[in-house]
Amino acid sequence: MPISLKVTPNGPRLDPNLFILNPLQPDGNDRTSPDSLGPEVCLATDFHLKDGDMVLNQKDGPVTINPSGAPLSQTQNRNYVFAGFTNRSIYSCEMHGTLENNDNLDMCANFHPEKARLNFYLLMMNGVRVVFTKTLAFNTILTIRALLF
Known part of the structure; x- marks a missing residue:
């Protein structure tokens, strides 16, 4: 058994x-x-x-x-x-x-592939804004430094 x-x-x-x-x-x-x-x-x-x-x-x-x-x-x-x-x-x-x-x-x-291009443009625009903001801040710092020293 x-x-x-x-x-x-x-x-x-x-x-x-x-x-x-x-x-x-x-x-x-x-x-x-x-x-x-x-x-x-x-x-x-x-x-x-x-x-x-x-x-x-x-x-x-x-x-x-x-x-x-x-x-x-x-x-x-x-x-x-x-x-x-x-x-x-x-x-x-x-x-x-x-x-x-x-x-x-x-x-x-909710699958809409045509909205991908809009999302890409918004992402690129935010990237350009970051670059311009950093450029403005860097130029401001260099101008203040040149005026003070």
């Missing part, structure tokens, strides 16, 4: 830290709609119990993933780490009552 060993942490129950990660998109990719973001990952870290499921909320409905194969991290806390993959955009991710919304969906709504 084989011997089985089940290890359960004796510390307090920790809620997982959830992060929704997405890959870098190539230039020219349409980033105006949430569905164009592409495949994403929900990363859950620092949780003790592998009980319960990870729920990935997508456009077509929620997808449930069982984290029973989550590896134990080798850090001092010895917590579990699990990544839930999907080929669609994740609107939110939840596990053990913790919910993480996808902040990248908000970035898509």
